Amino acid sequence: xxxxxxxxxxxxxxxxxxxxxxxxxxxxxxxxxxxxxxxxxxxxxxxxxxxxxxxxxxxxxxxxxxxxxxxxxxxxxxxxxxxxxxxxxxxxxxxxxxxxxxxxxxxxxxxxxxxxxxxxxxxxxxxxxxxxxxxxxxxxxxxxxxxxxxxxxxxxxxxxxxxxxxxxxxxxxxxxxxxxxxxxxxx
Amino acid sequence: xxxxxxxxxxxxxxxxxxxxxxxxxxxxxxxxxxxxxxxxxxxxxxxxxxxxxxxxxxxxxxxxxxxxxxxxxxxxxxxxxxxxxxxxxxxxxxxxxxxxxxxxxxxxxxxxxxxxxxxxxxxxxxxxxxxxxxxxxxxxxxxxxxxxxxxxxxxxxxxxxxxxxxxxxxxxxxxxxxxxxxxxxxxxxxxxxxxxxxxxxxxxxxxxxxxxxxxxxxxxxxxxxxxxxxxxxxxxxxxxxxxxxxxxxxxxxxxxxxxxxxxxxxxxxxxxxxxxxxxxxxxxxxxxxxxxxxxxxxxxxxxxxxxxxxxxxxxxxxxxxxxxxxxxxxxxxxxxxxxxxxxxxxxxxxxxxxxxxxxxxxxxxxxxxxxxxxxxxxxxxxxxxxxxxxxxxxxxxxxxxxxxxxxxxxxxxxxxxxxxxxxxxxxxxxxxxxxxxxxxxxxxxxxxxxxxxxxxxxxxxxxxxxxxxxxxxxxxxxxxxxxxxxxxxxxxxxxxxxx
Ligand code: SF4
Ligand code: SF4
Ligand code: SF4
Ligand SMILES: [Cu+2]
Numbered sequence: 005x006x007x008x009x010x011x012x013x014x015x016x017x018x019x020x021x022x023x024x025x026x027x028x029x030x031x032x033x034x035x036x037x038x039x040x041x042x043x044x045x046x047x048x049x050x051x052x053x054x055x056x057x058x059x060x061x062x063x064x065x066x067x068x069x070x071x072x073x074x075x076x077x078x079x080x081x082x083x084x085x086x087x088x089x090x091x092x093x094x095x096x097x098x099x100x101x102x103x104x105x106x107x108x109x110x111x112x113x114x115x116x117x118x119x120x121x122x123x124x125x126x127x128x129x130x131x132x133x134x135x136x137x138x139x140x141x142x143x144x145x146x147x148x149x150x151x152x153x154x155x156x157x158x159x160x161x162x163x164x165x166x167x168x169x170x171x172x173x174x175x176x177x178x179x180x181x182x183x184x185x186x187x188x189x190x191x
Numbered sequence: 192x193x194x195x196x197x198x199x200x201x202x203x204x205x206x207x208x209x210x211x212x213x214x215x216x217x218x219x220x221x222x223x224x225x226x227x228x229x230x231x232x233x234x235x236x237x238x239x240x241x242x243x244x245x246x247x248x249x250x251x252x253x254x255x256x257x258x259x260x261x262x263x264x265x266x267x268x269x270x271x272x273x274x275x276x277x278x279x280x281x282x283x284x285x286x287x288x289x290x291x292x293x294x295x296x297x298x299x300x301x302x303x304x305x306x307x308x309x310x311x312x313x314x315x316x317x318x319x320x321x322x323x324x325x326x327x328x329x330x331x332x333x334x335x336x337x338x339x340x341x342x343x344x345x346x347x348x349x350x351x352x353x354x355x356x357x358x359x360x361x362x363x364x365x366x367x368x369x370x371x372x373x374x375x376x377x378x379x380x381x382x383x384x385x386x387x388x389x390x391x392x393x394x395x396x397x398x399x400x401x402x403x404x405x406x407x408x409x410x411x412x413x414x415x416x417x418x419x420x421x422x423x424x425x426x427x428x429x430x431x432x433x434x435x436x437x438x439x440x441x442x443x444x445x446x447x448x449x450x451x452x453x454x455x456x457x458x459x460x461x462x463x464x465x466x467x468x469x470x471x472x473x474x475x476x477x478x479x480x481x482x483x484x485x486x487x488x489x490x491x492x493x494x495x496x497x498x499x500x501x502x503x504x505x506x507x508x509x510x511x512x513x514x515x516x517x518x519x520x521x522x523x524x525x526x527x528x529x530x531x532x533x534x535x536x537x538x539x540x541x542x543x544x545x546x547x548x549x550x551x552x553x554x555x556x557x558x559x560x561x562x563x564x565x566x567x568x569x570x571x572x573x574x575x576x577x578x579x580x581x582x583x584x585x586x587x588x589x590x591x592x593x594x595x596x597x598x599x600x601x602x603x604x605x606x607x608x609x610x611x612x613x614x615x616x617x618x619x620x621x622x623x624x625x626x627x628x629x630x631x632x633x634x635x636x637x638x639x640x641x642x643x644x645x646x647x648x649x650x651x652x653x654x655x656x657x658x659x660x661x662x663x664x665x666x667x668x669x670x671x672x673x674x675x676x677x678x679x680x681x682x683x684x685x686x687x688x689x690x
Contacts, residue, residue: 049522050515081631100626121634122689124513126598128625133368134522136274136599140513143690150690153638154682157645161678164649168667 012167019163020156027155031146037061041112044068044140046075046088048132051125051140059145062117068095076128079142082115087129117144229478230421232466242466242476245441246321248304256307259377261610266374270612276370277610280602282377283367288596291410292589296481299414300407303460308380309397312388313445323441330392331436331443339392342399348491352405353498357543359402360502361536364509364521393445398458408457409495410585412484412578413647417477418450418459418466425473426451433468441467450474455484457492482647485578485655493577494548500584500680501543507591507687509535551577554672562660562669572659576673579652583677586644587684590637597633601626634689641688645681649674 037059044066045052058064068077070090077086078100087096087107098107127138232239241247258281266278273279294302314320316337326334365372380401387396397404420426420434434450437443441464444450448458450465451473465474487493508514509521520531555573559566601623606612608621615621656670657663 047515049518050513052515054513054515078627080627103624119631123631126627126630130272130274133273133525134364134518135272136368136602137510137518139511147690149634149638150685153641153685153689156638156642157678157681157685160642160646160649161674164653164674165667165671168653168663 016163016167019166020159023159023162024152024156027158028148028152030155031148031151033059033061033145035059037063039063039065041065041067044077045071046077046127046138047071048073049127049134049138051077051138053140055141055143057143057145058117060117060120062144063114064117064142065112065114067112073131074129075131075138077113077125078128079115079123079125081119081121081123084113084115085128086113117142120144121147121149226480226483231416231476231478233475238476239472242463245323245467247463249321251305252307252310255305256310259307263374263378265611266370266377268611269370271370272612273368273370274599274602275606275609275612277606278370278373278377279367280599280606282373284595284599285603288592291585291592295407295410296413296585296589297415298461299411299416299418299456300459300461301416302403302407303397304462306403308384308401309388309394311381312385312396313394315385316388316393317442323437323439325437325439332433333437333442335392337389337392340390342391342395346399348489349399349405349408349495350491351399352402353491353494355400356402356405357498357502357540360505361539362524363506364518365524367510368522369524393447394460397460398446405495406499409492409499409581410588411456411459413482413582413585414456415478415481415483416461417456417479417483418461418463418474419453419477420451420469421473421475425471429471429473431470433470434465434474437464438468438470440470441465443468455486455488457484482582482651485651487574487578487581489574493574494544496577496580496584497547497551498543500580500587501539501547503584503587503591504683504687505539505542507587507684511591511594512687550676551580551673554676557672558656558669561671562656562665564660564662564665567659575655575659576652576670578655579648579673579677582647582651583644583680586640586647587681590640590644590684590688593636593640594630594633598627598630599625600628637688638685641681641684645677648677648681652677 034057040058040062042053042056042064044056046068047070056064066077068086068088070088072090074090075088077088077095078084083099083101085098085100089095093111094109095111095113096107097110097113099105121144123142123144124139125142127135129135131138232242244250262278262281265276269276269278290302294300316335318324318334318336324334325332328339329335330339359366359376362372366376367373383400384396387400388394429451431438432451433440433443435443444465445462446458446460448465450459450469453459466476487496509517512518516531517535519526519528520535523529523532523535552573555576556569558576559569559572602625604620605623605625608618608623609615610617652673653666653670656666660666660669
C-alpha cells in the first residue's frame with residue numbers, strides 16, 4: 005500500500021471513529037433510576053409488550069404470565085431463565101450459568117438493568133411451530149451501540165465525501181478513460 | 192449454445208496478463224492500486240490434481256445426496272415439531288448459515304458444486320456418473336441423452352427465479368417451521384430438476400428455474416473466488432474450445448457459459464468441467480478482492496437485488512422481531528388469519544417489486560439531475576448503481592443469519608442424536624439443552640457486518656459514479672441521493688437489530 009493510500013485510509017478511519025464516538029455519546033436515559041413493575045403476557049408466539057424500555061440502573065420487576073401453553077423466558081445478558089405455567093401465579097426461575105442450582109418458585113422476577121443496549125428475551129420451552137422465533141426485546145437506555153452504529157454509518161458517508169474531495173482531483177479523468185471496453189478484452 | 196448471450200458480452204474488467212507466481216494485477220476503474228488476483232491452482236499444492244479428477248464432483252455430491260435423502264425421510268416420518276426434526280435444523284439453520292456466511296462470500300457458487308438436486312437429471316442426461324462421452328446425438332461434442340431442447344429465449348433470464356423465490360418466501364414461516372412443507376419443497380426440487388434435465392439441455396434448470404440459484408448468482412458477484420481463463424492469447428489460438436464444446440476429458444460447460452470469456456461469477460456453477468477440458472490448462476481458480484464483479488447486466492438482476500434486500504428486511508421483522516401481529520399473519524396456516532396473510536403477502540410483494548425499486552429509481556433520477564453534465568441514459572445508471580444493493584443485501588443477510596446459529600445452534604447437537612424427534616438417543620446428546628451461545632454479543636457482530644456492507648455499497652457506487660460523471664464534484668453530487676438512501680437502509684437494519 006502506498007503512503008498516500010495509507011494516509012487516506014487513516015484519515016477515513018479517524019473520521020468514522022470520531023463520528024462513532026459522538027454517536028455513542030449522544031443517547032440519554034429518559035430519567036433517574038426507578039423501580040418498574042411490568043406485566044409480560046406470553047402466548048404462542050410472542051410476548052406482550054413486545055418491547056420493554058427501561059433506563060440503566062432501573063430495578064425491573066416482571067410479572068410473567070402465559071395465556072395458553074407453557075412458555076419460557078430466557079433473557080440474554082442477564083443470566084435469567086424462567087418457566088411460565090399457564091394459570092399459575094408462580095414462575096420457576098433459574099440461572100443458565102448455574103445449571104446445578106434448583107429453580108426457585110417466585111411470583112416475580114427481578115433484576116437491575118445495568119447493561120445498556122437491546123437484549124432479547126426468548127421462549128425457552130418448546131411451545132409449537134414458531135417457538136424458535138418467539139421473542140421480545142428489552143431496551144436499556146441509553147442505547148450507545150445504536151447511537152454508535154448510526155454515528156459510524158453517517159461517518160462513512162462523511163469520510164467518503166471528504167476524501168473524494170481532498171484526494172479525488174485528477175483520478176476522475178483517469179476513471180473515464182478506463183471505464184469503457186477494456187483494452188485487454190478478449191476478442 | 193442455448194441461453195443468455197452473457198458470454199458474448201464484452202468483459203467489464205480487463206483480463207489479465209499472468210505473472211509467474213500466480214499473483215496478477217488488473218487495471219481498476221476509478222484509479223488507486225490495481226486489484227489483485229491469486230491463482231489458487233498455482234499456489235495450493237495438489238489442488239490442480241484434485242480439480243482435474245473426474246470423480247471430484249461425484250465424490251462431493253453423493254454423500255450430500257445421501258444426507259438429503261435421510262433428511263427427507265426424517266421430514267416425512269419424524270416429529271412435526273420443527274426444532275426436533277433434523278430436516279429443519281440442518282437445512283434452515285446449519286446449511287443456510289454456512290451458505291450465506293461462508294460459501295457465497297468466500298467460495299462463490301461452491302454450493303452448486305456439491306448440490307444434490309440435479310444429480311438424477313444430470314446422470315440421465317450424461318448416461319454416466321463420472322466418465323464422459325463424445326459423439327452424437329448430444330450437445331457440442333458430448334453425447335447426451337434426453338430431448339436436449341433449447342431453453343426458450345423469452346425465459347432466458349432470472350425473472351422466473353425472481354418470482355419463484357418471492358413466491359416461496361411468502362410462505363417461509365411454514366417452510367422453516369414445518370418439516371413436511373420442507374419435504375415438499377426440497378423433494379419437489381429433485382423432481383422438477385430431473386424432468387427439466389430430460390427435456391432441456393444441460394443445466395437449464397439451474398440457470399433459469401432453481402429458486403436458490405437467483406440469489407447465488409447475484410451474491411456470488413461479491414465472492415472472493417472465481418473461475419477464469421488465464422491468457423486471452425492462448426484462447427484465441429485454441430482450436431479445441433473444449434471448455435465450450437466438451438471433449439474426451441470432460442463436458443462442455445453445463446451452465447451455458449463460454450468459460451474462456453467469462454467475466455462474472457453469476458452463472459458459473461463451479462462444476463470444474465472447464466478446468467478439466469481445457470487442453471492448455473488455461474482455465475484456473477483464483478482468489479480475488481471482495482466485490483470484484485460489479486456489472487449488473489439486466490433488470491432481472493437488479494430486481495433480484497431489490498427482492499433479496501426486501502426479504503432480509505421482512506425476515507428480520509417476522510422471524511427475529513417481537514411483533515405478534517406480523518407473526519400471526521405470516522403464520523396463517525396455523526392461526527387462520529388469512530386476511531392478515533393477504534395483507535402481509537401484498538406488502539411484501541409491493542415493497543420488493545415496486546416500492547424499493549421506486550425509491551431507488553427516484554434517487555438515481557435525482558442523482559442524474561444533480562450530477563449534471565451531458566445527459567446520461569437512465570437505464571445505464573439504474574443498472575450500474577443497483578449493484579450497490581448487492582454487498583449491502585448480502586451483508587444484511589449475513590447479519591440476519593448470525594442469530595439463527597448463535598441462538599438455535601444447540602439444536603444441532605440434540606437433533607444429531609435424535610434426528611426424527613422420536614425419543615432416540617444415538618449419540619447420548621439428545622437431551623442437550625437449548626443453550627444460546629452468547630446471544631448478547633450478536634449485536635456487536637451485526638453492527639460491523641452492516642458497516643462492511645455499507646462500506647462496499649458506498650465504494651462501488653462512488654466508483655461507478657466516477658466512471659460515468661468524470662469529475663469528482665459531479666460524481667459526489669450524482670451519487671449523493673443514492674448514498675443517503677443506502678445509509679438510511681443500513682440504519683433501518685441497525686434499528687431492527689440493535690435499536
Ligand atoms: S442452481 Fe440450484 S439446483 Fe442447480 S446446483 Fe445450484 S442450488 Fe443446485
Ligand atoms: S479450451 Fe482452454 S484454451 Fe481453448 S478456449 Fe477454452 S479455455 Fe481457452
Ligand atoms: S464449466 Fe467452468 S465455467 Fe462452466 S460452470 Fe463449470 S466451472 Fe463454471
Ligand atoms: Cu413459547
